[in-house]
Amino acid sequence: xxxxxxxxxxxxxxRGPYEKSGLLAxxxxxPMKHVHETFEIPYPYKDxxxxxELINDELVVSVKLWYVPFGEMDGYEVLWFEEEKKIDLKTExxxx
Amino acid sequence: xxxxxxxxKGGAMKKVVKIGMSLFAMTALWASGAQCAGGPEPAAQxxxxxxxxxxxxxxxxxxxxxxxxAYDEWESSLHSRSVLGTPRTAPTxxxxxxxxxxxxxxxxxxxxxxxxxxxxxFCAKCHLPQLDEATDDVARxxxxxxxxxxxxxxxxxxxxxxxxxxxxxxxxxxxxxxxxKMAIIHKWTDGYPQPDTVYGSQDGDHDDEKFPKMATAxxxxxxxxxxxxxxxGPNFELDNPSQCATxxxxxxxxxxxxxxxxxxxxxxxxxxxxxxxxxxxxxETMIKMAVDVKVEARSLFWRKNKAEGVIPKGIIKVDLYxxxxxxxxxx
Numbered sequence: 001x002x003x004x005x006x007x008x009x010x011x012x013x014x015r016g017p018y019e020k021s022g023l024l025a026x027x028x029x030x031p032m033k034h035v036h037e038t039f040e041i042p043y044p045y046k047d048x049x050x051x052x053e054l055i056n057d058e059l060v061v062s063v064k065l066w067y068v069p070f071g072e073m074d075g076y077e078v079l080w081f082e083e084e085k086k087i088d089l090k091t092e093x094x095x096x
Numbered sequence: 097x098x099x100x101x102x103x104x105k106g107g108a109m110k111k112v113v114k115i116g117m118s119l120f121a122m123t124a125l126w127a128s129g130a131q132c133a134g135g136p137e138p139a140a141q142x143x144x145x146x147x148x149x150x151x152x153x154x155x156x157x158x159x160x161x162x163x164x165x166a167y168d169e170w171e172s173s174l175h176s177r178s179v180l181g182t183p184r185t186a187p188t189x190x191x192x193x194x195x196x197x198x199x200x201x202x203x204x205x206x207x208x209x210x211x212x213x214x215x216x217x218f219c220a221k222c223h224l225p226q227l228d229e230a231t232d233d234v235a236r237x238x239x240x241x242x243x244x245x246x247x248x249x250x251x252x253x254x255x256x257x258x259x260x261x262x263x264x265x266x267x268x269x270x271x272x273x274x275x276x277k278m279a280i281i282h283k284w285t286d287g288y289p290q291p292d293t294v295y296g297s298q299d300g301d302h303d304d305e306k307f308p309k310m311a312t313a314x315x316x317x318x319x320x321x322x323x324x325x326x327x328x329g330p331n332f333e334l335d336n337p338s339q340c341a342t343x344x345x346x347x348x349x350x351x352x353x354x355x356x357x358x359x360x361x362x363x364x365x366x367x368x369x370x371x372x373x374x375x376x377x378x379x380e381t382m383i384k385m386a387v388d389v390k391v392e393a394r395s396l397f398w399r400k401n402k403a404e405g406v407i408p409k410g411i412i413k414v415d416l417y418x419x420x421x422x423x424x425x426x427x
């Protein structure tokens with residue numbers, strides 16, 4: 001999202017149109033460019049003496065892209081994309 | 097092979113030059129023979145003294161009879177309620193007054209009674225540009241109406257709330273804001289919009305009592321037209337620049353500069369099929385046109401370190417591609 005400067009002075013972000021001036025930083029999606037995001041999610045596990053056992057060897061990951069017009073999930077957010085991915089790790093890891 | 101390539105390149109260049117020359121000639125002819133879209137700066141009309149008068153001056157209902165589809169489309173757009181908004185705009189105008197204007201030491205506004213057209217133009221420049229044709233009383237009436245609407249909402253007075261909301265919604269970017277007041281950008285070159293003319297893509301007579309003529313607005317179909325409001329960033333022409341939109345700045349410097357060539361109108365009106373129902377982030381069609389998302393997921397054992405050992409984890413890779421002509425989000 002854009003981080004507009006507060007009245008164009010210093011390093012504080014401005015919020016309302018009456019004080020926003022310029023841009024301090026920009027994390028919006030640029031046009032005609034690919035942006036990659038990587039998320040790493042640990043599987044739940046418990047440890048034995050010589051092995052690590054997965055409590056759940058399947059994960060259902062829900063990927064959602066929200067448009068949040070006012071910067072918060074305040075009821076105005078719009079869901080742009082949603083996809084579920086099922087991943088698994090069906091082998092027990094044994095220390096060796 | 098190289099020689100042949102060079103030869104082909106040379107031939108292509110000649111053709112390009114020839115085509116370029118004929119386009120130049122056509123442009124020159126068009127420029128000299130173009131209809132005079134605008135004219136001399138018209139005498140200022142008397143200022144509207146009430147919201148009602150201002151709304152009547154820019155009333156779009158006269159357009160319905162012949163342009164029903166365009167009117168219906170426009171009615172669904174935020175342009176048809178540009179002061180009310182989603183409805184977040186009207187409360188934001190109040191915040192801008194209370195947290196901005198009244199706290200700025202040199203704004204001249206300490207109380208609602210001090211509000212003038214000039215002080216409200218930092219919102220109205222885009223949300224209600226015709227406010228410059230109204231008295232300061234109208235500026236104050238708008239503010240008091242929004243405050244009364246908010247109070248009616250808090251008090252649960254639904255009838256009053258709806259009535260006031262209708263008044264606020266009547267202040268909008270109607271047909272004649274785009275097709276007359278804002279229609280011509282370069283007024284010294286193309287003339288000033290004339291009070292009897294509706295501007296679009298044709299010249300000739302227009303079957304309307306109030307606007308009996310129609311003329312071409314040279315930039316109405318160009319991105320620069322939308323850029324008048326969906327802006328470059330800070331509005332430096334104001335004594336205290338406000339900033340809502342940066343979409344046109346982004347369009348110029350992040351899209352066109354990197355090879356993009358579609359106009360705002362091509363995407364938001366034509367390719368979307370939405371016409372005058374110009375939409376953005378909360379419209380299903382525009383959402384589909386905006387971003388491609390690809391998700392890849394896999395699992396692995398991550399050999400972290402001796403203390404924590406091996407961590408089983410899922411790796412989710414998301415690829416986002418912005419297909420539009422500006423950053424998302426903009427602001």
